[in-house]
Amino acid sequence: MKLLFLVWSNLKRRKLRTSLTLLSIFVAFLLFGLLCTIENAFTAGVTMAGADRLIVRHKVSLLVSLPMTYGPRMERIPGVVSATHSTWFNGIYQNEPKNFFPSIPVEPEPFLEMYPEYVLPADQKQAWLQTRTGAVIGRQLAERFGWKIGDRVPLTSPIWPRKEEGAWEFDIVGIYDAGKKSTDTSGFFFRYDYFDEARAYGQGEVGWYYVQVENPERADEVARAIDAEFANSPYETKTEPEGAFAQGFIQQVGNIGTILIAILSAVFFTILLVAGNTMAQAVRERTGELGVLKAVGFSDGLVLALVLAESCLLAALGGLTGLGAAWLVTVRGSPVPTMLPVFYLPNEDLLLGVGLVVVLGVVTGIVPAIQAMRLPVAVALRRNA
Amino acid sequence: MSGQNGILVKVKDVEKTFRRGSEEIHVLSGLNLEVAEGEFLALMGPSGSGKTTLLNLIGGLDRPTSGSLEVSGERIDQMSGRQLAEWRARHVGFVFQFYNLLPVLTAERNVELPLLLTHLTKAQRRRHVHTALEVVGLSHRARHYPHTLSGGEQQRVGIARAIVTDPTMILADEPTGDLDRKSGDEILSLLQALNREHGKTIIMVTHDPHASARATRTVHLDKGQLSMEAPA
Known part of the structure; x- marks a missing residue:
């Protein structure tokens, strides 16, 4: 917990870039929540x-x-x-x-x-x-x-x-x-x-x-x-x-599930690239700082954990607020009760969303985190000089 | 804390080779050096002579290709990466030419970094940070971010970070290389005070004869070997 400020400070380093990435993740998970709600509305009869x-x-x-x-x-x-x-x-x-x-x-x-x-x-x-x-x-x-x-x-x-x-x-x-x-x-x-x-x-x-x-x-x-x-x-x-x-x-309407999965896959693939790029850049531009952390005694494993924590925090902030917003929209009831009378975000989909947040955080952070972990400290310090 | 006969650092037959493509570059060749506890040693030499490489080896930032490195009686060349990281946290304080402060953290947060690896409470960490900043005369700038500090002040924060854990030795790589003469003198005086008044062992890499004059002993490196040794 005492290292959380370090993770948070790094996220604040490039405010515009972090905000835009957060916004992309937010929109992706809002979309996820709403599409799950719509799919659930269509399949309510089956459920x-x-x-x-x-x-x-x-x-x-x-x-x-x-x-x-x-x-x-x-x-x-x-x-x-x-x-x-x-x-x-x-x-x-x-x-x-x-x-x-x-x-x-x-x-x-x-x-x-x-x-x-x-x-x-x-x-x-x-x-x-x-x-x-x-x-x-x-x-x-x-x-x-x-x-x-x-x-x-x-x-x-x-x-x-x-x-x-x-x-x-x-x-x-x-x-x-x-x-x-x-x-x-x-x-x-x-x-x-x-x-x-x-x-x-x-x-x-x-x-x-x-x-x-x-x-x-x-x-x-x-x-x-x-x-x-x-x-x-x-x-x-x-x-x-x-x-x-x-x-x-x-x-008779079409294979709703397949259509929604196709849309969500495209959205998540894009988000993976956006968030992955943000993390890769964030780590690349502070190679020297990672060297300093290692020089003062941070182990390779701890550096890996710090970078992963950063990507997970980014995904959690964007993803959980997106899911929360989707839940808030659906809790007010169906905007089109004639077409979609059953309109709520099922708990299983909420849990799936939380799982996707974790996956997004880990997947986007793991490569830069491993790079940071493997970075030889003397090399990192030399790059900074 | 020291090894036998007050010797803190013992470098024995150390070789360091780097590979650039198919080419092998011998940076250090069979180097031997001993540093006594409480000494202020200046390492001088032309660019590419291996000064920084030697400092990195002594500080456990790199490993020798062959030879042995003993600090306080411990063979650091035989430690694993994790052991070495723990050892650095306990025994070494680094001072860098370009200060290497984290720009997103205030001065006090930068100084606190090495303490985050200890079991100290928040209040204890705060006390240590305050003391270190007082020693370098910067307690009034504790909440300032690096970009609002002058070069000399940033280097003093760097020194506070190096001493906050009360390490066995301080390793300084061109600590005045990026400073004007006046600020450089202040930093050298601070290092000298740490050596004289607090008994800290300091190994300093420098190009500057003016800086090396503050050390208790100076050794010269050339092409990876000690070329001469001069007491101050």
């Missing part, structure tokens, strides 16, 4: 996916419906605990396309049982069961539109018009919270019986099924059994684990 849940959809496309009668048949297949369904409603509030959010008709009880991560108070659940037009919404959605329990909300759907003219009317009966950090609370769930009765067409059809399996390790086997059950029928199915289903959904 949230239960290992014991399967998604069953029409073999041709998610847009083709399945009959409601499939549910009980699935429940008879060995290894299946329960099956429930959903349909994509695509609701829009006040006829404004920007007022879009996930809206889905479900069967309240089986759905809440299958998704315990949607935390709904018991009295609100009861109210939902008793109110045919009742809807349960996520906390984030409630805050976005300022909705509260008791509000009547009209929605229109470009896919599902009503038999009678006019908008769909829903009564907010509950607001659910996230059971996990990765749980999306921007959803709008309402009762399937109300939806099925009032829609203009498609009665008795559903979009897809959620199936809970007894043993996650046998999920593939159960999936094959479900698809076999409905093979050669007009409604053949494609069954896959919920995580794979979510992954497939994301990949």
Whole structure:
């Protein structure tokens, strides 16, 4: 600790160069934090996916419906605990396309049982069961539109018009919270019986099924059994684990993970060169001083440690403030809740960032540090003269 | 502290060869020298005669190609790099021609550097630094950075750094080489006082006969060998 002032003084030697390097590192780690947050937002569905849940959809496309009668048949297949369904409603509030959010008709009880991560108070659940037009919404959605329990909300759907003219009317009966950090609370769930009765067409059809399996390790086997059950029928199915289903959904946008890794690799490679160059210059221009330190008794190992400490301090100052800034940005919530409802910097990514700070410090400092360590003291002093 | 018969430094049959490409340069050839404890020795000679190389060998900054080097009875030519660094910290104070102060540190921080390798507390280090700066008459400039000090003052800070650990000997390489006559005289007087009043053994490399006149003994080097010896 008593040598820290020496490390700090060396960093202050060229204030402009150090500041610019710090700024580059800061920006790189800010970018890292934000890109990790975005990647996490895209893959929240995969993270949230239960290992014991399967998604069953029409073999041709998610847009083709399945009959409601499939549910009980699935429940008879060995290894299946329960099956429930959903349909994509695509609701829009006040006829404004920007007022879009996930809206889905479900069967309240089986759905809440299958998704315990949607935390709904018991009295609100009861109210939902008793109110045919009742809807349960996520906390984030409630805050976005300022909705509260008791509000009547009209929605229109470009896919599902009503038999009678006019908008769909829903009564907010509950607001659910996230059971996990990765749980999306921007959803709008309402009762399937109300939806099925009032829609203009498609009665008795559903979009897809959620199936809970007894043993996650046998999920593939159960999936094959479900698809076999409905093979050669007009409604053949494609069954896959919920995580794979979510992954497939994301990949319609592109391989987000690969894109982000490519960007981050380019950024870190550049930063490695910038910080590495700073350290190399910093050591080269004070060869004589290193000679003096060795002359007064600093060992080669201690000189190596001092140079490494300097590069690590540089990386830590820039990197940790960058990560901190990214965390501060994300802690305020999503700037685009419609597109990225789950928006936070996961702890694993923060830890990865801290690890990268250490790697950056060591990698940029190790070569100049070894050079400084190996520098013969008489040679160093002669260069200074 | 000294070896046998009050001899502090014993250089025996020392050779030092440097390699420049395929060429071998013999800087010191079979050199023998003894320095007594409490002596103020001036090493003189033309450029390239091997004065600084000899000083570096005695100070453990370099190793001889062959021969032996004994200081206070210890064979420093047989020490490992780490042992040598520890030995330098305990036994040698260096004074350089161009002062070699760290520009990012104040005078007192520069003087404190060798003490950072000891187990002294912060308060103890501060006391030692203050004493060393008082000895060289610069305690009032303790918080000044080197670039705000004159050449003579910077060299006095360099001397304070050399004496702060109370080393066995002080090795000075052209300590007045970069100073005007007046400042040079002040530095020489300071070195002389350290030798006479504090009993410090000093080995000083110089070109300047005026400087060597302050020493208790002068030896001349030429082409890597002692050419003559003259008591002051």
